[in-house]
Amino acid sequence: MIRLVVVGSVAYDAIETPYGTRDRALGGSASYFSYAASFFTKVGLVGIVGKDFDNHLLDPHVARGIDLTGLVRDEKRDSFFWRGRYEGDMNSAQTLEVRLNVLGDFKPQLPASYRSAPFLFLANSHPASQASALSQMKGKVFSCADSMNLWISNELGALRELLRRVDGFFCNDGEARMLSGNANLIYSGRRIMELGPRFITMKKGEHGAILFSHDGLVGIPGFPVEKVVDPTGAGDSFAGGFMGSLARSGKSDLPALKDALVDGTAMASFAVEGFGLERFYTLTEKDIEERRSRIIEYMPGAR
Amino acid sequence: MIRLVVVGSVAYDAIETPYGTRDRALGGSASYFSYAASFFTKVGLVGIVGKDFDNHLLDPHVARGIDLTGLVRDEKRDSFFWRGRYEGDMNSAQTLEVRLNVLGDFKPQLPASYRSAPFLFLANSHPASQASALSQMKGKVFSCADSMNLWISNELGALRELLRRVDGFFCNDGEARMLSGNANLIYSGRRIMELGPRFITMKKGEHGAILFSHDGLVGIPGFPVEKVVDPTGAGDSFAGGFMGSLARSGKSDLPALKDALVDGTAMASFAVEGFGLERFYTLTEKDIEERRSRIIEYMPGAR
Numbered sequence: 001m002i003r004l005v006v007v008g009s010v011a012y013d014a015i016e017t018p019y020g021t022r023d024r025a026l027g028g029s030a031s032y033f034s035y036a037a038s039f040f041t042k043v044g045l046v047g048i049v050g051k052d053f054d055n056h057l058l059d060p061h062v063a064r065g066i067d068l069t070g071l072v073r074d075e076k077r078d079s080f081f082w083r084g085r086y087e088g089d090m091n092s093a094q095t096l097e098v099r100l101n102v103l104g105d106f107k108p109q110l111p112a113s114y115r116s117a118p119f120l121f122l123a124n125s126h127p128a129s130q131a132s133a134l135s136q137m138k139g140k141v142f143s144c145a146d147s148m149n150l151w152i153s154n155e156l157g158a159l160r161e162l163l164r165r166v167d168g169f170f171c172n173d174g175e176a177r178m179l180s181g182n183a184n185l186i187y188s189g190r191r192i193m194e195l196g197p198r199f200i201t202m203k204k205g206e207h208g209a210i211l212f213s214h215d216g217l218v219g220i221p222g223f224p225v226e227k228v229v230d231p232t233g234a235g236d237s238f239a240g241g242f243m244g245s246l247a248r249s250g251k252s253d254l255p256a257l258k259d260a261l262v263d264g265t266a267m268a269s270f271a272v273e274g275f276g277l278e279r280f281y282t283l284t285e286k287d288i289e290e291r292r293s294r295i296i297e298y299m300p301g302a303r
Numbered sequence: 304m305i306r307l308v309v310v311g312s313v314a315y316d317a318i319e320t321p322y323g324t325r326d327r328a329l330g331g332s333a334s335y336f337s338y339a340a341s342f343f344t345k346v347g348l349v350g351i352v353g354k355d356f357d358n359h360l361l362d363p364h365v366a367r368g369i370d371l372t373g374l375v376r377d378e379k380r381d382s383f384f385w386r387g388r389y390e391g392d393m394n395s396a397q398t399l400e401v402r403l404n405v406l407g408d409f410k411p412q413l414p415a416s417y418r419s420a421p422f423l424f425l426a427n428s429h430p431a432s433q434a435s436a437l438s439q440m441k442g443k444v445f446s447c448a449d450s451m452n453l454w455i456s457n458e459l460g461a462l463r464e465l466l467r468r469v470d471g472f473f474c475n476d477g478e479a480r481m482l483s484g485n486a487n488l489i490y491s492g493r494r495i496m497e498l499g500p501r502f503i504t505m506k507k508g509e510h511g512a513i514l515f516s517h518d519g520l521v522g523i524p525g526f527p528v529e530k531v532v533d534p535t536g537a538g539d540s541f542a543g544g545f546m547g548s549l550a551r552s553g554k555s556d557l558p559a560l561k562d563a564l565v566d567g568t569a570m571a572s573f574a575v576e577g578f579g580l581e582r583f584y585t586l587t588e589k590d591i592e593e594r595r596s597r598i599i600e601y602m603p604g605a606r
């Protein structure tokens with residue numbers, strides 16, 4: 001039984017970082033999210049690939065039990081392609097090239113077997129497309145959405161409509177400032193809460209994350225990683241750990257959200273240790289449990 | 304008996320923030336540090352003011368029992384003056400004007416009654432001047448120093464010499480990157496540790512701080528403050544709470560350093576809630592204890 005559905009992208013990424021390059025690595029929000037979440041719960045993926053896609057790239061996903069019934073293949077066009085570069089503090093990518101290809105007019109269709117899952121994650125996409133996926137779910141679903149600066153600028157109406165319908169919203173610090181029109185992150189988070197979500201997870205790259213909820217705020221520092229090999233997918237891996245954690249516990253109260261922050265931080269910290277999803281492929285549940293402990297010991301409260 | 308000596312500046316500050324302005328507020332590293340530390344321990348201040356200085360500005364310091372024997376007055380020149388402005392995320396000041404005045408050739412002299420204090424904080428100043436103050440201490444002293452980009456650029460030799468002698472070093476993220484020549488903060492902190500200190504406290508403004516020590520790393524998020532009225536002195540207030548906490552416990556092991564991070568975070572969070580030292584003047588020990596609890600509850604580890 002699928003507990004967590006992710007609707008997002010499966011892509012080819014070309015990546016440059018100070019530690020090397022990859023020309024055609026598996027990328028995309030749903031690839032990272034589903035793999036990270038698979039350590040916590042049963043995940044179903046909704047996405048699209050093109051005629052150029054090598055299906056064997058998803059063998060590790062299949063091996064982790066991720067359901068790919070919702071992944072469609074378009075034999076007329078190529079897969080979504082992204083090329084980016086990281087420099088300096090590596091907190092944000094410089095996008096060098098985007099080819100939407102199959103993603104251009106993708107209308108996500110959720111398989112019947114996904115529609116009664118209790119948890120749903122809508123990775124970054126046009127907010128109307130996210131809303132359409134949400135509408136396909138049956139019964140009570142705990143839903144969260146991610147977004148990006150493009151939709152805040154160009155589709156604010158549709159995004160606000162979506163925010164009234166989802167339980168949680170994931171954004172980064174820059175997007176939060178854009179949405180609130182204010183530079184203070186605490187002020188920004190509180191204003192976004194007023195748009196409807198029950199909680200917001202504001203991601204701050206190396207500086208960790210802040211969770212806003214009606215029951216209180218929670219802050220978690222970023223886990224210290226001396227060698228950030230490739231930050232691509234860190235945010236989606238964070239969300240995968242976070243949502244996987246909630247789906248496993250079946251809870252979304254403040255203690256569950258705190259736990260989810262630790263799990264999200266753990267998965268993001270692994271994601272950046274290798275190019276693309278490479279670090280994930282050697283990851284064990286013991287590694288994750290150890291990282292969780294180290295994250296908790298890293299904070300002064302653990303005395 | 305004085306437990307903690309601070310050598311630093313006492314200044315007039317002119318401040319502009321989105322919440323208002325102050326023309327001649329009490330400022331300076333030693334003013335903030337000593338007041339913050341006075342909630343934890345007995346503090347002695349070493350500094351200099353000029354002929355224009357209104358001594359009554361330090362009445363609140365006297366009321367908190369801060370020893371001002373080490374504060375000298377130069378009747379020929381004016382006090383150190385700084386004018387700055389904060390905008391946007393308010394994480395760093397734009398310096399509009401600096402008049403060194405009395406601070407230009409100040410050679411700190413520690414009163415005999417200060418010289419056997421067990422804890423010493425050398426606020427930002429020329430590293431040779433900091434070293435001279437350190438040399439005046441008798442017996443075993445636990446010493447920490449702050450610095451700034453100017454000395455990293457122009458007096459790196461003297462700064463490295465100082466780093467070999469002090470127990471702890473306070474820097475901000477930008478200074479850490481300058482010192483290491485690398486953008487990764489974890490890498491940077493570890494390289495600075497190799498220069499000699501037993502620990503480093505890396506301050507990151509609203510993003511909190513990272514402590515590097517031979518016993519491990521500790522990260523603390525910034526306390527969420529929705530209305531940052533004036534960030535001036537936040538770093539010195541952090542250091543005052545941190546060092547005051549160590550001086551009170553008389554310890555400097557990892558649990559004591561973790562405690563000190565919480566106390567430093569608390570004092571910095573109060574400092575930014577008002578212009579200059581204004582918020583401090585109404586602060587009670589109960590306020591500090593409550594803030595400490597809220598800081599610990601703010602992190603996921605406190606479950």
